[in-house]
Amino acid sequence: MTLDPKAEAATALHRFGVGPRAGSIVAIASDPRGALLAELDKPAAGRIANPDLLASGPAARAAFEFQRARRAERQAQRAAQQGAPQQGAAQQGAAPEMTRSADAAPAAPPAQPPRQGPGVPQQIYLDEAKARLGAALDTEIGFVERLVWFWSNHFCVSADKGNVRPICGAYEREAIRAHVLGRFGDMLLAVESHPAMLVYLDNVRSIGPDSIAGVRRQRGLNENLAREILELHTLGVRTVYTQEDVTRFANVITGWTRIAPGQDPARAGDFVFNPNMHQPGPQTVIGKTYAEGGVEQGRAMLAALARHPATAKHIAGKLARHFIADEPPPALVDRLARRFLDTHGDLKEMAKALVTAPEAWDTPRSKLRRPGEWIIAALRATGVTQPELGPVMQAQNLLGEPLWRPPSPKGFADESAPWLDGLAQRLDIANQLARRVGGEADPREMFEQVLAPLASTETRQAITRAESRPQALALLFMAPEFQRR
Amino acid sequence: MTLHAPSRRELLLASGTLFAWAYVPKVARAEGRDPRLLVIVLRGALDGLAAVAPVGDPDWVALRGDKGLALDGKTPALPLNSFFALNPAMPNLHRLYKAGAATIVHATATPYRERSHFDGQDVLESGLGRPGATDTGWLNRALASLQPAGRTGHGREAFAVGPIAPLVVRGPAPVLSWTPRRLPPASDDTMMRLLDLYRHTDPALARVLEERMGLATIARAGGMDEQQPRAAGAGQVKAYFAESAGTAAKFLARADGPRIGALAFDGWDTHADEGTMSGRLATLLGALDGAFAAIETEMKEAWRETVVAVVTEFGRTARINGTEGTDHGTATVALLAGGALKGGRVVADWPGLKVANLQDGRDLKPTTDLRAVLKGLLKDHLRVDDAALASKVFPDSSAVRPMAGLLV
Numbered sequence: 001m002t003l004d005p006k007a008e009a010a011t012a013l014h015r016f017g018v019g020p021r022a023g024s025i026v027a028i029a030s031d032p033r034g035a036l037l038a039e040l041d042k043p044a045a046g047r048i049a050n051p052d053l054l055a056s057g058p059a060a061r062a063a064f065e066f067q068r069a070r071r072a073e074r075q076a077q078r079a080a081q082q083g084a085p086q087q088g089a090a091q092q093g094a095a096p097e098m099t100r101s102a103d104a105a106p107a108a109p110p111a112q113p114p115r116q117g118p119g120v121p122q123q124i125y126l127d128e129a130k131a132r133l134g135a136a137l138d139t140e141i142g143f144v145e146r147l148v149w150f151w152s153n154h155f156c157v158s159a160d161k162g163n164v165r166p167i168c169g170a171y172e173r174e175a176i177r178a179h180v181l182g183r184f185g186d187m188l189l190a191v192e193s194h195p196a197m198l199v200y201l202d203n204v205r206s207i208g209p210d211s212i213a214g215v216r217r218q219r220g221l222n223e224n225l226a227r228e229i230l231e232l233h234t235l236g237v238r239t240v241y242t243q244e245d246v247t248r249f250a251n252v253i254t255g256w257t258r259i260a261p262g263q264d265p266a267r268a269g270d271f272v273f274n275p276n277m278h279q280p281g282p283q284t285v286i287g288k289t290y291a292e293g294g295v296e297q298g299r300a301m302l303a304a305l306a307r308h309p310a311t312a313k314h315i316a317g318k319l320a321r322h323f324i325a326d327e328p329p330p331a332l333v334d335r336l337a338r339r340f341l342d343t344h345g346d347l348k349e350m351a352k353a354l355v356t357a358p359e360a361w362d363t364p365r366s367k368l369r370r371p372g373e374w375i376i377a378a379l380r381a382t383g384v385t386q387p388e389l390g391p392v393m394q395a396q397n398l399l400g401e402p403l404w405r406p407p408s409p410k411g412f413a414d415e416s417a418p419w420l421d422g423l424a425q426r427l428d429i430a431n432q433l434a435r436r437v438g439g440e441a442d443p444r445e446m447f448e449q450v451l452a453p454l455a456s457t458e459t460r461q462a463i464t465r466a467e468s469r470p471q472a473l474a475l476l477f478m479a480p481e482f483q484r485r
Numbered sequence: 486m487t488l489h490a491p492s493r494r495e496l497l498l499a500s501g502t503l504f505a506w507a508y509v510p511k512v513a514r515a516e517g518r519d520p521r522l523l524v525i526v527l528r529g530a531l532d533g534l535a536a537v538a539p540v541g542d543p544d545w546v547a548l549r550g551d552k553g554l555a556l557d558g559k560t561p562a563l564p565l566n567s568f569f570a571l572n573p574a575m576p577n578l579h580r581l582y583k584a585g586a587a588t589i590v591h592a593t594a595t596p597y598r599e600r601s602h603f604d605g606q607d608v609l610e611s612g613l614g615r616p617g618a619t620d621t622g623w624l625n626r627a628l629a630s631l632q633p634a635g636r637t638g639h640g641r642e643a644f645a646v647g648p649i650a651p652l653v654v655r656g657p658a659p660v661l662s663w664t665p666r667r668l669p670p671a672s673d674d675t676m677m678r679l680l681d682l683y684r685h686t687d688p689a690l691a692r693v694l695e696e697r698m699g700l701a702t703i704a705r706a707g708g709m710d711e712q713q714p715r716a717a718g719a720g721q722v723k724a725y726f727a728e729s730a731g732t733a734a735k736f737l738a739r740a741d742g743p744r745i746g747a748l749a750f751d752g753w754d755t756h757a758d759e760g761t762m763s764g765r766l767a768t769l770l771g772a773l774d775g776a777f778a779a780i781e782t783e784m785k786e787a788w789r790e791t792v793v794a795v796v797t798e799f800g801r802t803a804r805i806n807g808t809e810g811t812d813h814g815t816a817t818v819a820l821l822a823g824g825a826l827k828g829g830r831v832v833a834d835w836p837g838l839k840v841a842n843l844q845d846g847r848d849l850k851p852t853t854d855l856r857a858v859l860k861g862l863l864k865d866h867l868r869v870d871d872a873a874l875a876s877k878v879f880p881d882s883s884a885v886r887p888m889a890g891l892l893v
Contacts (some may be wrong), residue, residue, distance in 0.1 A: 105796065
């Protein structure tokens with residue numbers, strides 16, 4: 001199927017990018033595929049340059065310090081309350097005097113000044129969310145941004161798990177963005193050794209039963225991270241591993257943890273391999289024996305997983321399902337898997353293989369945009385560059401895709417069906433956004449700029465015949481051609 | 486093509502139709518009954534031994550020690566019979582049990598024997614013997630089997646609460662889902678224009694929007710759209726469970742409402758610091774207990790025709806792991822409540838807790854196929870026939886006989 005140049009440009013922007021802005025379609029119409037490929041070669045593609053954002057170490061320490069101060073505050077409060085009976089008795093004697101004077105009330109010291117604004121972990125989370133939103137609104141096409149979202153969801157962590165909130169944004173920058181066009185094996189190692197992942201999937205508490213700490217403290221293994229690495233991050237469920245493999249792999253990565261505040265305040269929250277927690281000895285996982293080598297044992301295991309054909313197949317399938325169709329063409333998946341193996345997991349080469357595949361362009365646009373994608377696309381269409389963060393976050397929550405808070409380690413669903421049910425809520429949000437920006441915007445011009453090359457006559461008519469500008473905008477955001485990519 | 490925005494009157498008619506046809510199981514209706522079934526899926530794998538403990542089993546104490554429920558101590562478990570006791574966070578369920586309106590099924594599991602949540606949930610909700618098929622759920626197919634194909638219209642709705650309908654209720658029979666609103670809604674006019682556009686260009690989107698509009702009408706009429714202040718932490722969980730379950734019950738209770746509903750509660754994957762008696766699991770079980778109470782309250786007189794079935798994808802390890810939690814296991818409990826039950830019983834072919842009796846030496850061994858329980862409910866409560874149960878609803882399950890005697 002040949003698309004006319006504008007339709008191909010619009011497809012590039014909707015399917016592979018974060019959605020067109022005014023001028024985007026014309027800007028790349030001469031060579032849409034070339035434009036996607038060129039974005040991959042931009043220096044520092046996928047990175048966020050913002051000196052105000054904290055790396056995960058400092059962010060974790062700021063949160064620890066905040067929690068420490070809170071505890072101290074509460075203790076002081078309790079101490080004051082325990083002291084209170086005496087004070088109360090003394091005051092009782094003075095009661096007649098106190099009832100006389102209203103001024104006496106402030107003399108009782110307030111327990112603490114009322115706290116202003118969110119706490120430190122939440123503030124860091126919001127700063128990161130804002131930076132991420134900014135990156136999505138700033139980019140020209142946003143193919144790399146979409147790849148970041150894909151990998152971040154593949155390797156998801158949740159801000160709702162204790163202590164992950166202040167570092168989930170840093171995690172995405174350090175483990176995902178840093179490797180989004182690099183090698184899968186490097187991303188895998190960065191992910192699985194990142195404190196956010198180690199906390200999220202409980203590995204910080206997993207202790208080799210025969211390790212020094214295991215014997216001394218009578219603690220043991222937690223299989224959570226090992227299982228999800230095999231099932232979700234690399235090989236895929238029901239592939240080549242057994243329950244024994246999970247348990248042995250869990251042994252391999254015992255000791256992969258982070259420094260506790262009590263251990264070393266200056267480095268608290270950083271990754272550390274703690275040999276005292278590590279299950280000693282060789283481990284045989286999926287038919288291969290890994291000699292004892294401390295942290296190297298786990299690294300070798302991860303490197304082997306990153307090269308495994310089952311991983312290639314799993315990743316190829318997910319990538320094609322995310323960008324192309326819920327049921328991606330098998331030939332495309334096979335080619336992507338082969339590319340993964342041939343290039344030793346070069347993710348830039350995978351991205352190139354994806355957009356140069358004929359199926360990437362001639363498969364019908366049937367996938368429903370996920371809520372986060374849809375909100376960004378709508379904001380970009382309006383030309384808003386500095387939206388208020390609060391309503392954007394609330395909209396994502398309402399639509400069931402709260403930022404960095406997936407319901408499970410599997411991440412948010414990538415198929416369309418589960419998101420269909422939120423369609424009516426999308427209308428409410430479209431309506432709100434339209435009400436906010438609809439006074440000034442010209443819906444017909446916006447339609448020409450972002451949707452016209454892909455739109456049906458019916459959609460064009462619905463927009464042009466709307467009873468008001470806000471209504472026209474709401475219909476534009478809700479049009480099938482804007483919901484699907 | 487024609488493009489006209491229907492009048493308000495047409496809209497009301499359309500919405501009215503949606504519920505005037507509201508499904509009633511035909512055979513049950515002929516018997517003068519109007520049964521309701523609400524399925525609650527606990528995602529993450531409930532630790533059945535922490536919910537309902539075999540305190541009379543001689544090997545119980547050795548297995549869980551002071552992390553396990555006991556009839557004495559600071560937070561004594563609530564005795565069910567001489568052998569089993571209920572988690573103290575569930576006084577409502579205990580009360581229902583004593584009143585004959587709750588049944589516990591123990592040592593039960595789906596046919597799934599691996600330990601992946603997502604596969605396990607697929608099997609639990611799809612009703613198939615193996616994972617991988619995720620387009621239709623057994624509850625939806627049960628509904629679809631109750632009326633012959635060819636009879637069209639909005640006659641067979643199932644109902645779901647939340648922005649995403651659980652798999653168990655997705656499928657050929659239409660599903661209505663409802664989520665509390667937090668934003669001012671779009672006008673009816675905008676909605677109708679959009680619906681008209683979808684009808685001409687994207688039937689799948691049109692269907693979803695139509696269903697939602699019908700529900701919005703009931704929700705508004707019932708005063709359910711009011712904003713609730715958000716509580717925090719454990720209170721938030723409790724409020725969410727009670728609100729979701731209570732809302733589902735409100736819809737099911739209506740004379741013209743749907744008769745089958747499903748919702749899912751997440752958060753049961755207690756790998757670390759499980760908190761059986763005070764902590765995370767106790768909070769969740771307490772919230773679930775509140776959901777039972779909310780359903781009973783909102784069902785009003787329909788409660789006596791109601792069955793609530795609470796199921797989970799699998800159980801957890803029999804022993805506590807190295808981090809005071811439990812890892813993925815096999816058998817667990819199913820909790821049934823409702824006035825239609827012949828309750829006050831624990832149904833269990835108890836496998837015992839000696840190492841030799843544990844599944845793979847680590848999990849409670851399943852002795853009751855969960856499908857037998859569900860088939861028993863569908864058969865005796867909704868009157869789904871045996872052939873449909875064995876072939877369509879739970880394919881390849883003819884060897885698993887529907888459990889008899891669950892209903893009054």
